[in-house]
Amino acid sequence: MSDLKERLRSDLTTAMKSRDQVRVATLRMALSAISAEETAGESHRELSDDEVVTVLGRESKKRRESAEAFDGAGRTELAERERAEQAVLTDYLPTQLSDEELASIVSAVISETGAAGPKQMGPVMKAVQPQVAGRADGRRVSAEVKRQLSAS
Numbered sequence: 221m222s223d224l225k226e227r228l229r230s231d232l233t234t235a236m237k238s239r240d241q242v243r244v245a246t247l248r249m250a251l252s253a254i255s256a257e258e259t260a261g262e263s264h265r266e267l268s269d270d271e272v273v274t275v276l277g278r279e280s281k282k283r284r285e286s287a288e289a290f291d292g293a294g295r296t297e298l299a300e301r302e303r304a305e306q307a308v309l310t311d312y313l314p315t316q317l318s319d320e321e322l323a324s325i326v327s328a329v330i331s332e333t334g335a336a337g338p339k340q341m342g343p344v345m346k347a348v349q350p351q352v353a354g355r356a357d358g359r360r361v362s363a364e365v366k367r368q369l370s371a372s
Contacts, residue, residue, distance in 0.1 A: 224272045224312065225254060242301070246308040253279050273313060273354045280309040281357070317356045319364075325351055326364045338369050 228251055235243035257275050258267055267275070283306035290299035317325070329347045333340070344365050352361055 222267060222269045222272050224269045225251075225267065228254075228272075228312065242304045243308050246305040249305070250276060250279055250309065250312075270354075276309050276312050277354055280306050280313060283309065314354050317352060322352065322356050322360065322364050323368070326361070326368055330365075330368055335369060338366060341365055341369055344369065 228247055232244065232247040232251065235247060253275050254267060254272055257271070258265055283302045287299040287302035287306065290302060326348055329344055333343055333347060335344045345362065348361055348365060
């Protein structure tokens, strides 16, 4: 079993003992998503820590998008619940890249690929994504690539 999955289970037990309802619900949801990913496909398999991080990142993104949708609909109490769940998931994700770090990675990839202009966005994104996996949201990466390619 991956270390991260074991940590999630241990933290769930701790949260249950301390009666932290948001944390309990969020960790159960995360473990359920991990189990679903493990049983998806033709055969059952154990996820690595990197794969668990990918699942948690996907769940975190769902929470962020739901919070934005609830805000737009004027449902602030539900939006706050989604943000609280996202905060719990963030504890298990790698530290996010700062804007400066992301800009330097994108700049390096643009110079490596020799990309010029927004039409070259695909190859740049393809080269940047593995370097920032789990440490920067795709929307942030896309915006930075677009900004730098438009400026060149």
